[in-house]
Amino acid sequence: MSSLSSLTKAELRKYVDTKFQAGASRFFKEEIQVLGVRSPQVKLVAAKFWPEVKKLPKDQIFTICEELWQNGFIEETFVAINWTNRLLKKLGKADFIRFTNWIDQYVNNWASCDIFCTHAVGYLVQKYPELFTELKTWTKSKNRWFRRAAAVSLIYPLHHPFFSSKSSILPIPPTLPISLLNQVFQIADSLFSDPDNLVQKGYGWMLKEASKIWPQEIFKYVFDRRDKMPRTALRYAIEKLPKDLKLKAMSKN
Known part of the structure; x- marks a missing residue:
């Protein structure tokens, strides 16, 4: 084990709050390992060691991150x-394989899934559009976290729909590529009848983010399927729509 991962683990344990530890698991239906460190303190620990971590080669940083993932405590995974x-700017297409392995081996709760996939994984899907086919494959996985990840990984492209030639993020233009909306619909279609509540929330969240850009298109998608769409996914999807469209979407056929 590297000295940096050991130091990070020791530093986190300085901030353990036993009262917080006792109640932290109530946010999760699945069983998780919790040290009892609040989010601001986790971020402080990550920031404290980052000046040393960032000096290392990327692969060495990922080795340290994996050591933090392996222990299973959610606060350690948050630092990783x-x-x-x-x-993000140092990530390459080959890193997607590593990230897929991390989801497969270590992700066991919605928080780790979402923070990871709405940033690093989503960035790669945005930068390398051909990786979208991998997301489609994830929708058929027996692993619920892959299925949720397939949806929430599109949230990064929805927030940052264009890159310049230097891969820096550009402002959202008035007209977005329809291919991104098509990807949203493909993932929603693949997950549409998924019985898992957390997967329904995941693709509902994806549709909600898309509705900020394409409100009429998302409304039509939901409205046309309102009698068959799981209510959890439907409620998430329409959350940001105008009130009149919400009422129509909630109506029965």
Whole structure:
């Protein structure tokens, strides 16, 4: 184990709050390992060691991150994700394989799934559009976190729909590529009848983010399917729509 991962683990344990630890698991239906460190303190620990971590080669940073993932405590995984998300401009297509393995082996709760996939994983899907086919494959996985990840990984492209030639993020233009909306609909179609509540929330969230750009298109998608769409996904999807469209979407055929 590297000295940096050991130091990070020791530093986190200085901030353990036993009262917070006792109640932290109530935010999760699945069983998780919790040290009892509040989010601001987790971020402080990540920031404290980042000046040393960022000097290392990317692969070495990922080795340290994996050591933090492996222990299973959610606060340690949050530090690993924090550092990974700081490396966006250094990420390459090959890193997607590593990230897929991390989801497969270590992700076991919605928080780790979302923080990781709405940043690092989503960035790669945005930068390398051909990786969208991998998301489609994830929708058929037996692993619920892959299925949720397939949806929430599109939230990054929805927030940052264009890159310049230097891969820096550009402002959202008035007209967005319809291919991104088509990808949203493809993922929603693939997950549409998924019985898992957390997967329904995941693709509903994706549709909600898309509705900020294409409100009429998302409304039509939901309205046309309102009698068959799981209510959890439907409620998430229409949350940001105008009130009149919400009422129509909630109506029965």
